[in-house]
Amino acid sequence: MRLLGLVVMAAVFLSSNCFAQEKKGLLIDNFEGAITGGPEGTVDYGTGGDSKVEVSAGTDQVHSGKQSLKIVYTAAPGGYMWIARGFGLDSKNTQWLVKTEDIDWKKYSGIALYMYGTNSGTTIAFDLKDANNEIWRSYITDDFTGWKQVILPFVEFFARNDWQPDNADKNSVMDFPIKSYQFEPKPEAQGTVYFDDIELISQ
Ligand SMILES: [Ca+2]
Numbered sequence: 001m002r003l004l005g006l007v008v009m010a011a012v013f014l015s016s017n018c019f020a021q022e023k024k025g026l027l028i029d030n031f032e033g034a035i036t037g038g039p040e041g042t043v044d045y046g047t048g049g050d051s052k053v054e055v056s057a058g059t060d061q062v063h064s065g066k067q068s069l070k071i072v073y074t075a076a077p078g079g080y081m082w083i084a085r086g087f088g089l090d091s092k093n094t095q096w097l098v099k100t101e102d103i104d105w106k107k108y109s110g111i112a113l114y115m116y117g118t119n120s121g122t123t124i125a126f127d128l129k130d131a132n133n134e135i136w137r138s139y140i141t142d143d144f145t146g147w148k149q150v151i152l153p154f155v156e157f158f159a160r161n162d163w164q165p166d167n168a169d170k171n172s173v174m175d176f177p178i179k180s181y182q183f184e185p186k187p188e189a190q191g192t193v194y195f196d197d198i199e200l201i202s203q
């Protein structure tokens with residue numbers, strides 16, 4: 001009986017260890033399929049001031065499949081831009097691969113993405129919109145060349161104090177489920193950047 005107990009304990013220990021090693025990311029975006037803007041678009045993007053952006057399917061630099069998200073930007077002084085995917089956006093077909101309400105958010109501690117850098121020095125803001133429309137920000141610096149996985153733990157995001165949507169509940173708590181993410185190359189900068197394979201990760 002005692003031996004059986006030990007065997008059971010060993011089995012539980014081994015299987016829990018095994019699970020610990022199998023933590024895998026949940027892929028939420030890989031940019032296969034149409035990449036379009038406008039009211040029926042699959043990407044919600046636009047600019048203000050003198051900034052300009054072109055968004056297309058990147059076929060010249062790809063991390064997975066046949067496409068990445070290609071962003072050609074001119075971030076002018078005083079201008080701004082956004083390139084967003086997710087739920088509740090103005091463009092109608094921007095949904096991720098998984099519905100946000102089907103995600104068990106408490107299993108994840110951050111977001112990971114692949115970026116194709118050109119060592120331009122550009123700072124790219126990466127924002128998350130929480131369940132109550134509060135916008136949380138983290139920064140990525142384009143200080144490398146080629147594909148690299150960038151890891152952004154949720155705890156390193158801060159609630160934006162430069163701007164929030166009118167309908168945001170500014171409670172300084174990251175409320176789940178997250179509704180959308182967006183990229184914003186910050187002024188003053190000009191260049192091309194590609195993103196691919198956006199995953200939720202647990203660490
Ligand atoms: Ca891809």
Ligand SMILES: [Ca+2]
Pocket residue numbers: 130132134169170171172173174175
């Ligand atoms: Ca909040």
